Structure formats: structure tokens, C-alpha cells
Amino acid sequence: MDLLEYQGKQLFRKHGVPVPDGQPAKTVEEAVAAADDLGYPCVIKAQVLIGGRGKAGGIKLASDRREAEQHAGAILGMDIRGFKVHQLYVEVASEIEEEYYAAFVFDRSAKKPMAMFSTRGGVDVEEVAETDPEAMRMVHVDPLIGFQEFHARRLTFEAGIAGDLIRPVGALLASLYEAFVTEDALLVEVNPLLVTKSRDVVALDAKVTIDASALYRHPDLQEFRSEEGMDPQERMARERGLTYVALDGNIGILGNGAGLVMSTLDVVAQAGGEPANFLDAGGGSKAEAITQAVEVILSNENVAAVLFNIFGGITRCDEVARGLLEALDEIDSTVPFVVRLDGTNDKEGRALLAEADLPNLHPESTMLGAAKKVVELAG
């Protein structure tokens, strides 16, 4: 789970990583109120789950209220590389002396966290990593020992920072490691790690990824679960407790059981079609779950035809048929549905579909036959 900058900074603050004062805002009015409260000059920052906001014009300095209003208005609603800005963060402006880079990530091959540090941070850090890899210093941290002063000394000496900065940078790195471990993060990245004109060291940006599998240990982080940047169908599916992954094609897919859905995707691809999604309705799906799944599939405008591939084990095919008919009754769609029901109560299920006699329902008895049919119908 990726966090927005202001959420990441909230965690930083909690673990003692110094960050400038700031307040989130969702409207121009809120942003102006926050700016008045924080004082001028301040920075208005777009909150989106993608980097490079500065270069895209999503970060602007405001020296008075008029500018704060103007920038907030311009940035809200802006599109930053496919991410629409719904939120802002207003922050006290910092005076930049140096821009460093610091991060903790997991090095999976070493099975250890790895600290990264460079004096050449800022908006072009990727380029530095390519042209001058020596400028990025790294050190592994034994998780049983944790991040120690010697780690910090090695990183900062090797990177060659000024003597007066070794302590504050080391302290920031130690707090950052604390945040990384305590919050079950997969990544904490600070770029830039700022040295101000008054030689204070602060995190000016925050990129934090929390291990989603560890979220149950952090009920306080649940509120950060951002809907931003999420595919609208995926959001809808999640609200309904369905396992759904959006894909690029035009054939909606529903099956029960992840394995069956996977092979359905393969067979559809083999028949020359492009699946629009992966949707596993799960074992023992009741009619209502099927209705909800159909709603999710059809909410994707690209879907030209749908394939239902159900193998009844615990799932009863008549329940699936009932759910599908209810959904079609409610949604009143003309999108063609190819339905293959096999297994428990398949006869009853097929009978229900035949009885309904809908023009856009196409029963098929084999998986390959169903795949070919749906590809044909999707055009």
C-alpha cells in the first residue's frame, strides 16, 4: 500500500524524522486557510501516488495569500501523468542549501533491509544512479542488530558530507529505520533529504510503501488506504469483497476459483481474445455475490462480451444462474453473456437460463467452445 506524501510525513513525525510543518487540504478554501495558519512563504504540493510532481508543475511556492489561492486552484484537478489531483499538502517553505537522498528498502536477495544514501538527491536522482552509481552509497542492516551508528557513519563518510551534518543526518537515518521497521514498510524514501540554509536536516518529501499483508497489525493505517490512483472497477470490487484485477481487453471474465479463472484467461487469449479483467467469485458463491460481480464487470465500458466459466463443486450452478438472471434483470444490459456451467446442479442451472430465454445469453458446454464464442461476440 502506497502512502501519499502527507501520510508518509505523518508517520515520519511519529517516529522522530524531522519534517516541515504542514497541513493537508481538499479544497482551495482549506488550502488558503492552511497557508494563512502556517504563514508565508509556503509550498502547495499535489498529493498523488506518483513521483515527479515538481517537474509536472504540481509543486508551487506561494509568497502570499493571493498566490496560495491561485496555485491551489491550478494544482487541484491537475492531471499528473495519469493521476488526477484530489488533495493538496500545504507546507512551510524551506530554504534549500543541499538536496540529499535517503532510503530503506528490502534487498530480497540479501534477505536484509538496505540503507541507501547519496548527497546527490533531488529531482534527477534516477539519472545519478545511472551515470554515477558510486554516488549512491548502500549498506545492509542485520535485522537482529538494527540500524547502528556505525552504519550511519559509514554511509555519511563514504558519501562525503560536511562534518557538522554527520550527526543530524545519522539521527534522521536512525529514526527513518525505526519508522521502516515499526510500520512494516517495504520502502521509506526521502528525496530530497534537505539541508536548509540554517543547516537543519529535514525530510522534504516522503515516499512510503506499507506491506499490505501486515496491515492487520496497524489498524491506525487503515484510514490511509487510499482510493486514489485505483482503477474504479477495482475499487468497486474491493468494496464488495471480490477478487478482481483490471486488464486491458474487452472480454469480461468471471469464474469461481483462481485457478479456473487463470486458465479461462489463457483459453480466451488462445482463442484470440483479450480479457478485460480477472474476477474470481470464490467458492460457494451465492446469487447475490454473482449479481455484484456482474455489476462490477459491466461497469467497465470497454467490456463488449462476458464469459462466465463456472465449475460447480461447492458452488452450485443453479445459484450462479439465479444470480446472473437477477443481475441482468436489474442492469438491463445488451452485452452478450456466454455461460458455461458444469458440475454441481449444472442441469438445474442450465434449465433456469433456458427458461429465461434472454437474447443475449449464450450457453456453451465446453470451455474452449465458450472462449471461441465470446471472442466472436466481442468482435
Ligand code: GDP
Ligand atoms: P517530487 O517532484 O514529486 O519528488 O516532489 P518533491 O517534494 O521532492 O519536490 C520536488 C522539488 O521541489 C524538490 O526537490 C525541491 O527542489 C522543490 N521544493 C519542494 N519543497 C520546497 C520548498 O519548501 N522550498 C523550495 N525552495 N523548494 C522546494
Ligand code: MN
Ligand atoms: Mn521527491
